[in-house]
Amino acid sequence: MPLSAFSLRARYVFPVSSEPIEHGVVTIEGGRIAAVGTAAPAGCPLDDLGDVALLPGLINAHTHLDLSNFDHPLGEPGIRLVDWIPRLLEHRAKRSESGPDAVVRGLRECLRSGTTALADFAAPNWPRDELDRCPLRVALFQELIAPTFERISPAFEMAERHFRTPPACCWQLGLGPHAPYTVRPELFDAVIDLSARSAAPVAMHLAESAEEIELLATGGGPFREMLETLGAWSPGLVPAPLRPIDYLHKLSAAPRAAVIHGNYLSGAEWAFLAKRRERMGVVYCPRSHAHFGHAAYPLGRMLAAGVNVCLGTDGRASAPDLSLVAELRFAAARHPDVAPATLLELATLAAARALGGAAEFGSLEPDKHADLTAVAVPPTPTADPHDALLHGDGPVGSTWIGGHRCLPSGEQASCPRR
Ligand SMILES: [Zn+2]
Incomplete structure (x- = not known):
């Protein structure tokens, strides 16, 4: 030898x-x-x-490392997403519990807890030089938010800038149009087009809460009230009536797409994703899902339908830590109907498939x-x-x-x- x-x-x-x-x-x-x-x-x-x-090596298919300084999740268990978002924005504005130092702390925590590759939703001040010192394989999805007209251009410029100076040692660069309720349709279309031109993957939070589904269907409800209170609503932000499938259709034009959460997708939407399982995956974040008290995650049924489901931790603002082993054990207790071998695959091979790395790890x-x-x-x-x-x-x-x-x-x- x-x-x-x-x-x-x-x-x-x-x-x-x-x-x-x-x-x-x-x-x-x-x-x-x-x-x-x-x-x-x-x-x-x-x-x-x-x-x-x-x-x-365990693969965390979705996290927010800039929130890694939280000692515990924000809000009481069962808090609604629409009540949690304003509290998160308050904390982010203070920067006391988020920012570049939190990213460094998060990278170290991931490594200590057995993660070897991860996909991060990168806030604008992500410390890219840190990748020179970090052995983790990091897929950096630039977080893009533009709920109002005046934020479209700056967000798109940030998306273009993301590819201009790729950091050394970065596994891959992708785009993260945040969610249907934070991204105007004009930006979403432009981002999908840019991803196709750049051969870059896209990740988007979708169908996370029942209130989001209501917003898509009616253009109103608690989500709209929350956005209006925050000054983050503009006419046509969500051109209702819509379903997550309308976003899935657009995401399918990207070379590869990860749907974050997908807690409230329909059977027809599972079928759409199953047909494209080699390049469209869903990231289930078990403990973050539990924090918000959502309806039971239909993991067994989604897997039976052929959806490529993988695991993520989400950020420390909605999960107790960044350990995928803890997520696996939590999921094993929650989903006794899913074979243990299948669960392990969610944090390894399925995650690699969702992020385009299955040929390599x-x-x-x-x-x-x-x-x-x-x-x-x-x-x-x-x-x-x-x-x-x-x-x-x-x-x-x-x-x-x-x-x-x-x-x-x-x-x-x-x-x-x-
Ligand atoms: Zn997230």
Whole structure:
């Protein structure tokens, strides 16, 4: 074996693309996976990790890192989104709990909690230089907000600027027209057009609350009242009557699109997404969903319909932390009807598919990037190894990105891909 090769042995190896392997071994060479099996090649250094589950690196398909300084979610559990948004704007205006330092804190927290790739909704002052020091694979979706006419041009200029000076070490750049109620139709159309011209993905919050569905259908209701109070309403912002499908049709013109939340999509809208599952995904954020007390998330039915659903944490203003392992365990408790193997796929291969990285990572298969996460599992045997992972409480141990072991503190000297 070449000197750079090494092997990792774990109590359980979860390739995700195939069955878990008890006492499995993953061999890494040149930053990529060379082999997955039960033995290391002759002469290859072997590191026995002990009682851990070795997974593909976890992929957070949606977060807001600029909100990572929140110690706990805003508002009491069950708060309506229309009541939460004004409180968030108040906090953002103060900048005490958001901003560039929060992004740095969030990146470190993601790394410490076993995330190896993430998609962030980037606020305007996102500290892009930080990517030079961060090994995480970051997809940066520029957040775009223009509920009124005068904000259209500045927002579109920001979208164009986003591509002009791509940061080093950034996995990919995308556009994030925030939501139907914050983006005028003129900007939305221009952004979809720009995404097609730039071969860039798009992500949008859609069908998150019942009040949003009411706004789309009638042009009125609590959402409109909230927007008017904030001075964030303009005639024609939502040319009702509409359904999320009207936005899905437009999003489907982008090279790739992620629908954030999709809590209140209809069966017909699931069918539309299922038909385009290779380039249109839905990001379910289990604990953020629970914070707002939405109707039960129809995860099992969406998966049965063929929708490519993946997991995100959302930001710390609506979730307790940025741990995908915690999201997985929460989802396992909430959705006993969904097979544990399928749940694990939501935070790995399905997320990679949604973000356009499935050929490179998301599962442990030869030639893919050696992005791995080790999570402690109990030493006692279990009939299904997934139970040890999803129904245990073992912490994340180590994380590897491109074969490089990351520091447990989440702080790194440099990006190993530079
Ligand atoms: Zn969000």
